[in-house]
Amino acid sequence: MTLGRPREFDVDAALDRALHVFWRKGYEGTSMTDLTDAMGITKPSLYAAFGNKEELFRKALDRYVDGPGSYYQAGLQKPTAREVVEHILYGAADAMSDPSNPGCLAVQGALCCGDAAETIKQELAARRGKTEEDLRDRLSRAVTEGDLPSGSHAGDLARYVSAILQGMAVQAASGAPRDQLRKLADMALRNWPPV
Amino acid sequence: MTLGRPREFDVDAALDRALHVFWRKGYEGTSMTDLTDAMGITKPSLYAAFGNKEELFRKALDRYVDGPGSYYQAGLQKPTAREVVEHILYGAADAMSDPSNPGCLAVQGALCCGDAAETIKQELAARRGKTEEDLRDRLSRAVTEGDLPSGSHAGDLARYVSAILQGMAVQAASGAPRDQLRKLADMALRNWPPV
DNA sequence: AGACTTATCTACCGCTCGGTAGAAATCTCT
DNA sequence: AGAGATTTCTACCGAGCGGTAGATAAGTCT
Numbered sequence: 292m293t294l295g296r297p298r299e300f301d302v303d304a305a306l307d308r309a310l311h312v313f314w315r316k317g318y319e320g321t322s323m324t325d326l327t328d329a330m331g332i333t334k335p336s337l338y339a340a341f342g343n344k345e346e347l348f349r350k351a352l353d354r355y356v357d358g359p360g361s362y363y364q365a366g367l368q369k370p371t372a373r374e375v376v377e378h379i380l381y382g383a384a385d386a387m388s389d390p391s392n393p394g395c396l397a398v399q400g401a402l403c404c405g406d407a408a409e410t411i412k413q414e415l416a417a418r419r420g421k422t423e424e425d426l427r428d429r430l431s432r433a434v435t436e437g438d439l440p441s442g443s444h445a446g447d448l449a450r451y452v453s454a455i456l457q458g459m460a461v462q463a464a465s466g467a468p469r470d471q472l473r474k475l476a477d478m479a480l481r482n483w484p485p486v
Numbered sequence: 487m488t489l490g491r492p493r494e495f496d497v498d499a500a501l502d503r504a505l506h507v508f509w510r511k512g513y514e515g516t517s518m519t520d521l522t523d524a525m526g527i528t529k530p531s532l533y534a535a536f537g538n539k540e541e542l543f544r545k546a547l548d549r550y551v552d553g554p555g556s557y558y559q560a561g562l563q564k565p566t567a568r569e570v571v572e573h574i575l576y577g578a579a580d581a582m583s584d585p586s587n588p589g590c591l592a593v594q595g596a597l598c599c600g601d602a603a604e605t606i607k608q609e610l611a612a613r614r615g616k617t618e619e620d621l622r623d624r625l626s627r628a629v630t631e632g633d634l635p636s637g638s639h640a641g642d643l644a645r646y647v648s649a650i651l652q653g654m655a656v657q658a659a660s661g662a663p664r665d666q667l668r669k670l671a672d673m674a675l676r677n678w679p680p681v
Numbered sequence: 682a683g684a685c686t687t688a689t690c691t692a693c694c695g696c697t698c699g700g701t702a703g704a705a706a707t708c709t710c711t
Numbered sequence: 712a713g714a715g716a717t718t719t720c721t722a723c724c725g726a727g728c729g730g731t732a733g734a735t736a737a738g739t740c741t
Contacts, residue, residue, distance in 0.1 A: 295687025296737040319514050320600030323729060334730075336689065344729065399598040402659050403589065405515030407729095416660040450657070450666065451673045457656035458649025464597050465611040471645065478646045482677040490717025491707040518699060529700075531719065539699065602699095682741105689736070697728070706719070711712105 302340055305330040309341075310351035310358075314392045318348055318401045318411045348400070348411060352418070355396045359386050367425060372433035373483060376452055379426070380479060383456050384472035387463035394464035397422075398457055423453045443484055455479045497535055500525040504536075505546035505553075509587045513543055513596045513606045543595070543606060547613070550591045554581050562620060567628035568678060571647055574621070575674060578651050579667035582658035589659035592617075593652055618648045638679055650674045 308329040312321050323344060327334055341347040356364075362382025369375045387394055397419055401412040427449035433439040439448075459472050503524040507516050518539060522529055536542040551559075557577025564570045582589055592614055596607040622644035628634045634643075654667050 293687095294685075294739055296689075296739095298688065299737095315598065316600050317514075317598040319512075320598060320603065322600065322727080324727085325600070333690065335691095335732095338730070339688070394598065398656055402597050402656065403510065403512040403515060403594040405511050405517065405520070408515065419656075419660060447669055447673060450670060454653025454657060454670055455649055456653070458651070458653035461593055461597065461614075461652035461656070462645070462649060465614060474642055475645060475649055478642060478680050481680055485673050485676050488717095489709055489715075491719075493718065494707095517697080519697085528720065530702095530721095533700070534718070685738105685740075687736100687738080690734085692732090692734105694731070695729100698726080699724105701724075702722090704720085706717100708715105708717080710715080 298340070300330070300332050300336070305332060305340070306347075306350055306354055309347055310354050310396070311392055313348055313351050313400060314355070314394070314396045317399055318344075319404050319408050345411060349414070352396065352400070352414075356418075359389075359392075360395075360397070362386055363422060364425075367429045371438045372430055373438070373480075375426075375429055375433070376483060377476075377480060379452065380455065380476035381473065383459055384469060384476050387460055388467070388469035388472050393466065395456075395460035398460040399464055419453070419457075423449050426452060439484055440486070443486075448484055451485060452479070493535070495525070495527050495531070500527060500532075500535070501542075501545055501549055504542055505549050505591070506587055508543055508546050508595060509550070509589070509591045512594055513539075514599050514603050540606060544609070547591065547595070547609075551613075554584075554587075555590075555592070557581055558617060559620075562624045566633045567625055568633070568675075570621075570624055570628070571678060572671075572675060574647065575650065575671035576668065578654055579664060579671050582655055583662070583664035583667050588661065590651075590655035593655040594659055614648070614652075618644050621647060634679055635681065638681075643679055646680060647674070 308331070309326050312325050312329045316325065321344075323334060323337070326344075326347070327337055330337065332340075337347070341350060362385075363379055366375050366378035366382060369378050383395075397415055400415050401408050402415075404412050427445050430439060430443070430448050431445035434441060434443050434445055439445075455475065459475055462475070463472060503526070504521050507520050507524045511520065516539075518529060518532070521539075521542070522532055525532065527535075532542070536545060557580075558574055561570050561573035561577060564573050578590075592610055595610050596603050597610075599607050622640050625634060625638070625643050626640035629636060629638050629640055634640075650670065654670055657670070658667060
């Protein structure tokens with residue numbers, strides 16, 4: 292099997308490099324030269340292995356969700372609503388405050404952009420919407436299970452937590468240190484649920 | 487006075503158009519052609535009147551702060567901490583949910599970017615930092631005036647409100663409608679101060 | 682060995698980017 | 712009327728953009 296000349300670089304490692312460039316510079320701010328420099332390969336190799344810039348970004352985004360962003364899905368599986376939200380908020384505070392890659396790719400990858408990047412912007416908005424829905428569904432379950440007050444509006448609570456996370460992402464992008472983000476999580480949790 | 491050929495366009499109106507383009511597309515996502523098309527002038531006229539792209543952005547940003555973003559400074563002058571935060575949160579919810587210009591220029595103008603826009607990114611981060619400081623100082627005064635509990639940490643509270651505002655901005659950029667942003671303000675206020 | 686398949690490289694494509702040169706037009710002054 | 716100041720226009724600049732052609736190299740198959 293595996294006909295032809297073998298690839299000389301590690302696809303996963305290269306994708307990882309690409310992810311970190313997109314994370315720091317955003318989709319629009321990243322040039323193909325930025326990518327090839329960081330990945331250590333030439334443009335034709337990149338195109339052969341990953342398609343084009345947009346496909347590469349999507350693959351990097353998948354890798355982000357399963358890697359640095361995995362605290363989110365992990366948090367959803369905690370047994371109680373409070374533990375879910377705790378895990379997500381503190382996980383985010385840690386993940387977003389890595390000084391070499393501050394913030395959140397899903398927020399800063401393409402929050403707004405020129406026409407050429409419009410589809411990426413929409414993809415990211417859709418992903419943020421999806422994660423919020425996942426949290427909403429989890430909190431909704433918590434209401435039926437009784438670990439959230441029975442009057443709680445799961446959708447509102449999910450949007451509130453999302454807002455905190457997104458605010459955290461913006462502050463992290465400005466260079467906020469880890470303990471400041473953690474304090475933000477503290478405050479959001481101090482009166483949870485916010486009735 | 488006023489030697490030379492008179493200018494044929496209204497500088498303030500043109501700056502307003504430029505502001506709205508930057509607002510929708512961000513600094514990096516906006517091209518000079520986008521700007522000249524929207525402003526109804528040619529490139530040399532733009533350069534003569536506004537310097538270059540970066541200077542134009544700064545002027546548009548000043549206009550933003552004094553115009554659509556003026557709810558913030560107005561809020562700081564309210565008599566009590568609660569009124570200050572109320573005015574800012576609801577003002578933001580309204581300002582950010584204009585469908586033709588969603589979100590907040592100071593957040594989405596250049597949250598992250600390529601090297602060429604680095605100075606703009608830093609300028610925006612500095613401005614966000616400044617507005618947070620203004621709020622902190624106002625809340626600090628509120629503590630001494632007794633309309634916040636005497637143990638309150640004004641810096642933390644200001645960061646918390648900033649995070650809500652920035653989360654609001656991200657959700658607005660994704661198309662969240664006005665009443666959803668208002669609900670976010672409701673929740674943040676429901677237990678204010680978050681002790 | 683030789684056909685076949687795939688990766689790698691250099692060199693290049695058309696296009697758009699931000700920005701400007703230089704001449705013509707339109708005003709105020711003397 | 713004419714000098715001087717300023718704006719406007721068309722046309723252009725070099726650089727960088729995302730993306731590719733085509734030759735060559737390095738493997739696996741029969």
